[in-house]
Amino acid sequence: MPDSVDNEASAAASNEGQPELRRRRDRRREEGDPWTGTMPIITPNDSDAPASTPAPLQSRSWAEAAAAADASAGAVTDSTSADASPAEPRRAIPTAAAPASGAVSPASARAGRAAAANAPISDFISSPGSFVREQKPRPVGGFRGMLYKLTGGAWNLGPSAKQREEDELARRISRQLQGSYNTAVLSLKGGIGKTSTTVGVGLTLAEFRGDPPCAIDANPDSGDLVERALGEGIYQKATPRTITDLLKNVDNVDSLTALARYMHHAGRLHLIAGEQDPEVSDSLTAEEYLRIRELISGYYSIALTDCGTGVTHNAMSGILQSADNLIIAAGYAVSGAKRARSTLQWLASHGYEELARNAIVVITDKDEVSSRVDKDAIEEHLSGICRQLIAVPHDRGVADGDLVTLDVLRPDTRRAYKEIAAAIVDGYV
Numbered sequence: 292m293p294d295s296v297d298n299e300a301s302a303a304a305s306n307e308g309q310p311e312l313r314r315r316r317d318r319r320r321e322e323g324d325p326w327t328g329t330m331p332i333i334t335p336n337d338s339d340a341p342a343s344t345p346a347p348l349q350s351r352s353w354a355e356a357a358a359a360a361d362a363s364a365g366a367v368t369d370s371t372s373a374d375a376s377p378a379e380p381r382r383a384i385p386t387a388a389a390p391a392s393g394a395v396s397p398a399s400a401r402a403g404r405a406a407a408a409n410a411p412i413s414d415f416i417s418s419p420g421s422f423v424r425e426q427k428p429r430p431v432g433g434f435r436g437m438l439y440k441l442t443g444g445a446w447n448l449g450p451s452a453k454q455r456e457e458d459e460l461a462r463r464i465s466r467q468l469q470g471s472y473n474t475a476v477l478s479l480k481g482g483i484g485k486t487s488t489t490v491g492v493g494l495t496l497a498e499f500r501g502d503p504p505c506a507i508d509a510n511p512d513s514g515d516l517v518e519r520a521l522g523e524g525i526y527q528k529a530t531p532r533t534i535t536d537l538l539k540n541v542d543n544v545d546s547l548t549a550l551a552r553y554m555h556h557a558g559r560l561h562l563i564a565g566e567q568d569p570e571v572s573d574s575l576t577a578e579e580y581l582r583i584r585e586l587i588s589g590y591y592s593i594a595l596t597d598c599g600t601g602v603t604h605n606a607m608s609g610i611l612q613s614a615d616n617l618i619i620a621a622g623y624a625v626s627g628a629k630r631a632r633s634t635l636q637w638l639a640s641h642g643y644e645e646l647a648r649n650a651i652v653v654i655t656d657k658d659e660v661s662s663r664v665d666k667d668a669i670e671e672h673l674s675g676i677c678r679q680l681i682a683v684p685h686d687r688g689v690a691d692g693d694l695v696t697l698d699v700l701r702p703d704t705r706r707a708y709k710e711i712a713a714a715i716v717d718g719y720v
Contacts, residue, residue, distance in 0.1 A: 460712075461499050516565060517565075
């Protein structure tokens with residue numbers, strides 16, 4: 292477009308007497324914009340300019356910021372572990388480019404929402420423990436425990452192998468259960484540790500589990516389950532509620548509070564006493580037991596049923612029908628092992644083969660004969676026909692036939708009851 296006349300006249304007037312300014316203006320017009328006379332924009336040579344770190348891009352969403360942080364952390368991790376093994380390339384999360392004006396376009400907003408939905412969870416959210424140094428378990432007892440106490444925890448050698456085994460037993464016993472389960476304790480001969488095993492295992496379950504177990508005395512021969520758990524003196528002073536009383540009012544029991552009126556408590560072990568009247572003690576039928584079992588299943592996750600001697604009394608079919616696993620009590624002798632084998636064979640031949648295969652055989656040394664008995668021979672006699680064989684050593688706290696409390700039992704006896712309790716829960720899960 293040609294210059295206007297007015298502009299030319301004005302420029303000619305101003306040029307007179309100002310040769311230096313005129314030369315500068317002409318040079319700007321030649322090199323720059325003829326209209327404005329602005330200086331040209333000079334782009335420096337990249338090779339001459341010093342290298343600089345690019346400024347971080349501002350993220351438009353939390354997902355993009357998290358993805359960028361993870362990618363940065365992954366780059367550091369990959370560089371440090373490159374010599375050890377080749378790292379898998381990380382997938383880049385596509386993000387929309389930001390508009391030049393700084394405003395977020397609708398396409399960028401949609402891309403940000405999609406990235407937020409598909410972005411991986413950052414490590415500090417998915418694995419908060421990775422930022423905390425794991426503490427070594429504290430040793431209890433022995434040289435390791437003494438050293439830990441003397442140094443105020445500065446020297447922690449960790450738990451011993453024995454303590455780790457005890458902790459594993461406690462973990463197995465305390466596992467959470469979905470539903471209610473029943474374990475029947477039976478034997479072919481009396482006086483060989485059936486009831487003491489029920490009490491000892493019940494107290495052990497109560498000690499390690501968050502929910503209390505229930506033990507039912509279904510022995511038709513005036514069972515003494517509650518006396519062994521409470522002590523005969525305390526039981527005589529208590530209200531003589533029995534399984535017969537509960538059956539008379541079972542339809543009216545609609546809460547744990549109502550059920551507690553018919554229960555006895557040995558710590559956290561809840562018990563239902565057997566009938567003591569010999570005229571009616573053998574009257575418990577399979578249908579009546581199943582009614583009791585159905586009621587108990589609504590409030591307790593584990594029930595132990597102390598059966599009578601033998602497997603043919605009236606309630607036995609109902610007990611076996613509702614049992615999830617069995618404990619077969621036997622004496623610590625070859626004859627006891629033979630009786631246990633006979634019991635398992637009877638079960639397998641009468642439709643309870645699965646219960647027999649998963650049964651736990653417990654041999655209790657009540658007469659202190661374990662030193663004269665070949666345990667390997669007993670195990671060989673029972674191998675392959677039961678799931679596990681556990682021996683309870685001789686203990687005065689069990690052999691006296693009186694109150695059974697965990698505090699007075701020998702460590703080996705308590706360990707045996709823990710193994711039985713863990714094996715029971717193993718059969719539930």
